[in-house]
Amino acid sequence: MDQEKVIEIKGLYKSFGTYDVLKGVDLDLHKRENLVVLGKSGTGKSVLIKIIVGLLTPDQGAVKVLGQMVDKISYKELLALRLKVGFSFQNSALYDSMTVRQNLEFPLVRNQRNLTKGEVNQAVERVLDAVGLLQTINQMPSELSGGQRKRVGIARTLILQPEVMLYDEPTAGLDPITCLEINNLINEVQERFHTSSIVITHDLTCAKAVGNRVAMLLDGKFERQGTFDEVFNTDDERVKPFYEYNFIQ
Amino acid sequence: MDNKAENPAILQKQAKPPGKITRMFLTLYDVCQFVTRFFKEGFLPPYEGKELMRQCYDIGYRSLALISLTGFITGIVFTKQSRPSLAEFGATSWLPSLVGIALLRTLAPLLTSLIAAGKVGSSIGAELGSMRVTEQIDAMEVSATNPFKFLVTTRVLASTITIPILTFYTAMVGMLGALLNVSLFEDTSARAFFQASLEQITFLDITASTVKAIIFGFTIGIVGCYQGYNSSKGTEGVGKAANSAVVIGMFLIFIEEVVSVQFFGLFRT
Structure with missing residues (x-):
């Protein structure tokens, strides 16, 4: 700091x-x-x-x-x-008509239009991996638990590499265990992405x-x-x- | 920092809340700003072509079944109801042209738009309303995406493009219904029926119908989007947005129909 x-x-x-x-x-x-x-x-x-x-x-x-x-x-x-500036909403605010992958792609393809499909996929997988939810990539938000939704919400903000x-x-x-996981994730984000x-x-x-x-x-x-x-x-x-x-x- | 007396927030709350008429004008001003923003942003890049196509599919293709059924039944019923009156004057041969003109000039645009106001308008109002109260629209804003362009302009453009196409489809299906009814009473070929129907239809009829359908489509889209985009107060607000989208949409369509009949009437004399 x-x-x-x-x-x-x-x-x-x-x-x-x-x-x-x-x-x-x-x-x-x-x-x-x-x-x-x-x-x-x-x-x-x-x-x-x-x-x-x-x-x-x-x-x-x-x-x-x-x-x-x-x-x-x-x-x-x-x-x-x-x-x-990344903003993680209280209720995650995931786009419920889109899959997890599409939720993450959405801000990226609109703000970096010159990216190839491969680069977009790579970025999506990188941030999903960072929040430990790579396996949910093709799921709909309604299929995720509260904690998973929070994590995907955070991943969606991280994809634009905010300061x-x-x-x-x-x-x-969230339950106490998931709260601890989210707390750790917030600290990890600060260390890994220097936010x-x-x-x-x-x-x-x-x-x-x-x-x-x-x-x-x-x-x-x-x-x-x-x-x-x-x-x-x-x-x-x-x-x-x-x-x-x-x-x- | 003790500057409460100069704080605009405090000064503002001391002012009287606006009356009914003032509120009405404020809403009207808000609507004008919304429409102006659509024209400002709708035609400037970046374009949301993929989303526009998806909306056209949603609005057009998914309304086809309902519109086909309604158009077909309207053709049958209108022909059946008109026959006795024409028969009294020995003018049943005018039936195909009467049906053709009635369908193209008024029934098809009006029916299609009213059905779309119910189905599409409410769906847009509810979808955007739900996105607003669950902060999905705010999430788009903070991820540096213009939600107005992605959500509003695509939906309004899609309904403006799709309703005219659906209108001509309704007219065609209505004519098929009319042909079915005519075939039950007379030995008329489809070719003769359509020839008789179409020969009275003028270029002005087609133009008027297209212009009306474009205006109706725009109205359905903009009303649905305005109500949904500006909804508040949780789930109650979503219901209210969907309901207002239908009621206000239908009301405006009737007003526009009256105005357009008067307007295009000037060219017919």
């Missing part, structure tokens, strides 16, 4: 109707860092990463990703930027396993940031129940 910033967020506000979700968020992501964003459901964690990839527009504030202001660039520039990975609740709805990542979760086991740094979203702001121990070594009544539920219960 070095000190070069790949994502810089300053004074970010976002509301939905009368509900203020983000109230002045400041956050940096350094190169080759795994940053875990923690917070209760509905605190705006997913909103934050959707703003980072330009799926949502902020009401106020600056979001700089790989040196580009996301809300100031043209749609064409945004598409080019998205090639460098930044955004994981939205990667372990949500910087933001991992959105409320699973502290995941946070502890993958996070170089943890940021806790409380009342629309990052109130606590640091290592896992620094964040949870506190008497803050908003933080303590989080830790107690995950590790004491």
Whole structure:
């Protein structure tokens, strides 16, 4: 991990109707860092990463990703930027009318039109192998388990060789063993593909396993940031129940 | 950072929610933007030829059975119902041309489009709606693919291309139904029947029918896509998108039919 910033967020506000979700968020992501964003459901964690990839527009504030202001660039520039930012969705968002192979080919053939069929196959097999699911290549998403779907979703983002990975609740709805496998996969991806990542979760086991740094979203702001121990070594009544539920219960 | 008073989000929520009429105009504006985006992006590279062919197959080939049955029955029923009235004036010999003109000018475009609005419109609305609520459209966005081009332009183009072809197919099948009915009552050869049917059909009839079918096809595609692409609120939204695609699609088709009859009527006098 070095000190070069790949994502810089300053004074970010976002509301939905009368509900203020983000109230002045400041956050940096350094190169080759795994940053875990923690917070209760509905605190705006997913909103934050959707703003980072330009799926949502902020009401106020600056979001700089790989040196580009996301809300100031043209749609064409945004598409080019998205090639460098992988997004793994909470529910995987696999295209259910396509096989696993077609799901993986889809972003690749549309963004690198000069590739031969052989090169495309090679790339698909390489990333599927990286997530340990080469045997599912011809299956439909409906035939996969929850954990397999997550892995294929991650493989689909990796195929474009992104510099930044955004994981939205990667372990949500999975059994503990599969959660461990996904945690290991996130670490493997960072090592093998040299990515910087933001991992959105409320699973502290995941946070502890993958996070170089943890940021806790409380009342629309990052109130606590640091290592896992620094964040949870506190008497803050908003933080303590989080830790107690995950590790004491 | 304590600039809440200047925060646009807070200022925005203090404003009154828009009224019914304002909402209607906002929706209309949104639809205009959607249509404009189709024309802007539909004809610019990169082209999604393979997906366009797949959509043409889905919309066209898979509607054939239903359209064949409906067209054939319509031909039989229309001929059977028209015969007594013509017989009263001793004009049963006009039956083939009456059927030909009625089918080509109105029945075939209208029937085909209404069936397609039900079958194709609802399918597009539900499919895109489901893709929206399961974040598949967002997944395309973040993988640097333009989902509008891949999902919307291909479907709208496919329905605009396919509905005119299906319209002429419906007219042909309807004529076969009419021929069957005529053959039961009269000793008429197929050649004589089709000759009598076609000799009254003008170039204007064919042009009008084609133009109408193109407009109807475009309407079905754009309404289905708009409803699906902008759906929200989970599974409820998917159902609503499918339903609205059919209801609004059919309503617009009837309006367009009335307008086009008036318009092409100007050239017939």
